Amino acid sequence: MPLHPLEPMPAIRRLxxxxxxxxxxxxxxxxxxxxxxxxxxxxxxAYAVHDKIDLLIRIVxxxxxxxxxxxxxxxxxxxxxRQHVRRCATVGNSRIASRIASIFSPSPQVDLRHFxxxxxxxxxxxxxxxxxx
Numbered sequence: 001m002p003l004h005p006l007e008p009m010p011a012i013r014r015l016x017x018x019x020x021x022x023x024x025x026x027x028x029x030x031x032x033x034x035x036x037x038x039x040x041x042x043x044x045x046a047y048a049v050h051d052k053i054d055l056l057i058r059i060v061x062x063x064x065x066x067x068x069x070x071x072x073x074x075x076x077x078x079x080x081x082r083q084h085v086r087r088c089a090t091v092g093n094s095r096i097a098s099r100i101a102s103i104f105s106p107s108p109q110v111d112l113r114h115f116x117x118x119x120x121x122x123x124x125x126x127x128x129x130x131x132x133x
Contacts, residue, residue, distance in 0.1 A: 011035045014042060015058065016132040020049075024056040024131065027096070030063040040077045047084045054127050055085050057100055058120070059092030065099075087111040089123040 011031040015024040023046045025039065046053050088110055090097035097114045115123040124130055 010038065011063075012039050015056070017056075017129045018132055019054070019127075019129040021052070022054045022056065022127055022129045024058065024129075026058040026060055027062050027092075028060040031065045033066050036065075036074075036077070040080075043077070043084075044080065047080060051084065052086045053084055054129075055081075055088040056123060056127055056129075057088070057090045057097075059090065059096050062093055062096050082107045082109060085110050087113075087127060089113050089115060089127055091115045091120045091123045092117045 009029065011027060011029040012035045013026050013028075015026055017024050023043060025042075086109075088100075090100050090113075113123070113126060115126075
């Protein structure tokens, strides 16, 4: 179903990659609770297909997060990410990347690296993947 012209575009969108066990997303705009819940649903689908995944989060033009995002939703997402994510690369805004990193802390099972926006190619290389645009 197409979006109504007055509905905001989702702030989190999935990026296609050449690796089935790599889940990549782009964050652009204001992140609402519905965006986070949609992201967690997509991740749960990825976990169902692949017990372990790598994750790339590309932060393009982030404009804040809703404060009303349910803490139980965040805690459940955090627990599942710690069980299923091997490596996570964040690309872009380091302030937001540090918030994302807190999802995995303190989890020695997740190898987490941050790349500045001009280092995006290195992030994809670190994960052994390419973005299929």
